[in-house]
Amino acid sequence: EIVLTQSPGTLSLSPGERATLSCRASQSVRSTYLAWYQQRPGQAPRLLIHDVSSRATGTPDRFSGSGSGTDFTLTISRLEPEDFAEYYCQQYGDSPLTFGQGTKLESK
Amino acid sequence: QLQLRESGPRLVKPSETLSLTCNVSGGSVSSNYYWGWIRQPPGKGLEWIGSIYYSGSTYYNPSLKSRVTISVDTSENLFSLKMKSATAADTALYYCARMGAEYTRYTWFASWGQGTLVTVSS
Numbered sequence: 001e002i003v004l005t006q007s008p009g010t011l012s013l014s015p016g017e018r019a020t021l022s023c024r025a026s027q028s029v030r031s032t033y034l035a036w037y038q039q040r041p042g043q044a045p046r047l048l049i050h051d052v053s054s055r056a057t058g059t060p061d062r063f064s065g066s067g068s069g070t071d072f073t074l075t076i077s078r079l080e081p082e083d084f085a086e087y088y089c090q091q092y093g094d095s096p097l098t099f100g101q102g103t104k105l106e107s108k
Numbered sequence: 109q110l111q112l113r114e115s116g117p118r119l120v121k122p123s124e125t126l127s128l129t130c131n132v133s134g135g136s137v138s139s140n141y142y143w144g145w146i147r148q149p150p151g152k153g154l155e156w157i158g159s160i161y162y163s164g165s166t167y168y169n170p171s172l173k174s175r176v177t178i179s180v181d182t183s184e185n186l187f188s189l190k191m192k193s194a195t196a197a198d199t200a201l202y203y204c205a206r207m208g209a210e211y212t213r214y215t216w217f218a219s220w221g222q223g224t225l226v227t228v229s230s
Contacts, residue, residue: 001170035208035216037154044203044220045154056218088154092214096169099154 002027002091004100012108019076021103023089028069030093036065036074039086039102048087049074081107110135112204112221120198120228126191130204130221131184138162138182140210144217145178145189147200150225155200159213160187167213194228201225 003026013019023034032052037045047056049065052072062077076083084107089100116128130143137143144159158168160178168176172191180187191198201223208218 030214033214037217044223045217046220047208047216047218050208050216050218090154090216092216095167095213096171097156097214099156101153 006100006103010104014108021074023072025070029091033093035090037088114221114224126194128189131186142207146203149200
């Protein structure tokens with residue numbers, strides 16, 4: 001099973017700042033099979049990015065994804081108030097499909 | 109617009125079977141996508157339970173495989189989850205979802221239901 005470790009656990013930033021979230025895999029993720037989700041309190045997760053760097057329909061272009069192998073990054077170029085939420089990475093290259101434990105992005 | 113809605117008992121007794129249904133509207137469960145179940149214990153992260161194709165082909169998380177059955181009903185446009193021998197550790201928000209790429213089980217979760225909280229307690 002591929003274990004995904006996200007860091008930091010909590011990230012405290014202000015609106016307008018740049019956020020960098022990390023997702024590290026215990027073994028290489030096959031191809032580009034990594035996605036990112038945003039989950040606001042009381043809501044279901046929402047797909048942001050798939051295939052490492054492809055934005056889902058409706059994802060603002062301030063969100064970008066990068067990485068390969070075992071190290072992946074979600075970057076939010078300029079934080080908007082609605083971006084403060086929990087973020088999860090997910091690999092789908094191997095079974096079982098697995099998620100990271102999440103990064104909470106909170107407003108400073 | 110595709111919508112998924114989970115339904116089922118909110119309270120299950122220990123050792124009994126947890127049963128949920130995902131009703132699909134605005135799309136067909138017989139389309140070329142896999143459909144999945146994911147759960148989230150209160151205050152914790154996400155765990156994939158299993159997925160199914162309209163043909164009935166299934167695949168499960170090995171950690172739950174012995175207790176889980178996922179089925180599909182194309183005539184009713186829904187798919188279902190059964191988890192036997194429930195314990196308090198199965199208390200969670202249960203989500204159903206449509207997976208992202210056609211024809212493959214190795215893909216992301218594109219559309220999610222709102223989730224339903226199931227509590228296992230006597």
